[in-house]
Amino acid sequence: MSWAGKILRVNLTAGTVTSEPLRMDWAKLYLGSRGLATKYLVEEIDPKVDPLSIDNKIIWATGPLTGTMASTGGRYTVVTKGPLTGAIACSNSGGYWGAELKMAGWDMVIFEGASAKPVYLSIENDRAELKDASAIWGKSVWETEEALKKSHQDPQARVSSIGAAGENQVLFAAVVNDLHRAAGRSGVGAVMGSKKLKAIIVRGTQGVGNLSNPKEFMKVTAEKKKILAENGVTGQGLPTYGTQVLMNVINEVGALPTRNHRDVQFEGAKDISAEAMATPRATDGKKPLVTNQACFGCTIACGRIQKIDQGHFTVSTKPQYWGASGGLEYEAAWALGAANGVNDLDTLQYANVLCNEHGMDPISFGATVGAVMELYEMGVLTKEQIGIDAKFGSPQALAHFAEITAKGEGFGKEIGQGSKRLTAKYGHPDLSMSSKGQEFPAYDGRAIQGIGLAYATSNRGGCHLRGYTIASEVLGIPVKTDPLESNGKPELVKAFQDATAAFDSAGVCIFTSFAWGLADVAPQVAAACGDEFTLENMNLIGERIWNMERDFNNRAGFTSKDDSLPKRLLEEAAKTGPAKGKVNELGKMLPEYYAIRGWDGDGQIKPETRERLGL
Structure with missing residues (x-):
């Protein structure tokens, strides 16, 4: 084992x-x-x-x-x-x-x-x-x-x-x-x-021993690596462009949340995309992207290493930031960029570097800045309060906020509380693009119906990694579903949520799921841990974990009211793109999702579901 x-x-x-x-x-x-x-x-x-x-x-x-x-x-x-x-x-x-x-x-x-x-x-x-x-x-x-x-x-x-x-x-x-x-x-x-x-x-120098069936493990892991290598996403797309390959794709399908979700397409998307990272800059003739990088044991290597132009306003007097550093991933590039209307790639990388250096989530940070910029444009926040002119699209404001938030200086203290608390304090709680207080990532729930349901029901608040329906709704993996259609999405969301819980718990990266299903993970776990880890058992484990997390949240005081989306996604229709005129149909999907989960109308786990899962 x-x-x-x-x-x-x-x-x-x-x-x-x-x-x-x-x-x-x-x-x-x-x-x-x-x-x-x-x-x-x-x-x-x-x-x-x-x-x-x-x-x-x-x-x-x-x-x-x-x-x-x-x-x-x-x-x-x-x-x-x-x-x-x-x-x-x-x-x-x-x-x-x-x-x-x-x-x-x-x-x-x-x-x-x-x-x-x-x-x-x-x-x-x-x-x-x-x-x-x-x-x-x-x-x-x-x-x-x-x-x-x-x-x-x-x-x-x-x-x-x-x-x-x-x-x-x-x-x-x-x-x-x-x-x-x-x-x-x-x-x-x-x-x-x-x-x-x-x-x-x-x-650690002891290695990992005690595999249940070492010979079978070597055989099956080699087979599964071959599947990753031959897949278009894990073998070509991610190694070549990283997760940033999605920027132009999601913008084209009209699902790129822009300026705090006021818009669903960003006119500057191409300037902050994977393609832009791989193109020499006009200023210094160098590509922002230096190389890609892999984590331990990874055959995909989606990580990016990136360099900022030394003459750029953010670093021209800060040589400590002139070297290559961890580069932009899609979610960070979106949160620091489109969410705020900023299309200056070097500013995005500077803010990203500060998030790495000081230990800060770029998604929640960037999305909170989007709310600040909207409040500023509405006149609710003033330049005196926040220390800078912070209209949508200002690279200077983004860089300034990144500098002061981690350190808890000035208005950075308020940004550091997240968008839910900040927007509530200034009288506009509807402007927090979050669920359960956690800011949404880089997909609009009006243009991609399933991800809206996934955000609302995620056990850790707004999140794409708890049920990445984008794989099916946009990329057609494992099957293509219509992103604008809400029918069938409760089943899809549940399947993705349960499978993801099992992938995460096995200790492998969720990106493998672009090429692997649980049927590929189960034999690896079985060879490592014992034959009882069948596909059926792995599915059950994923479902059990999801319900355990849900049960904790229910006991912490969360109710069905917290399985929600902001008014903007439920009442303000998308203005452009394929989803023009659409809102998210959460009200229709949620009761169906509860029923499929074996929960009651209030989102509480039914006794028979508890019994079946051994909770």
């Missing part, structure tokens, strides 16, 4: 670090990573706990395929109760950290309590101890990683840490590893900061 079989429990109040065996009965039911960590969390905390209080817990977890030779087996998740939403928060990251933890011999690390002074956790195989982090508190993610590798005299060690955003309780602060990979959403970094936990440095 490819679980390490043990977890670390760290009591930050007492300063103790203890090892305990993994609950294998739970592992069989919830697999690992997202599912298993959530099971531990919901068993151990009160769902009504204040996310930033000492009584909340935060868990780093790997999956059974993490650290193995399964393609993309480098994923880990951070699970806690999220401060942005008050709902379950589970944020997934790639890079190399997750595999390193697994190779050190641990499935997960549970942090409870809170430290009186800044600390970090050092893990070296079986040895784990809390150490004083006073010297690195206040430092950026990049400085933290460099300082820890130096002090531990180990350039091969891997670091997961927070920057200024997490320390300053920005409610969408991220946890960053390997300089620019992040568990980015829902404010997991703010919880880490509330506990005075700065970082986890890990070095």
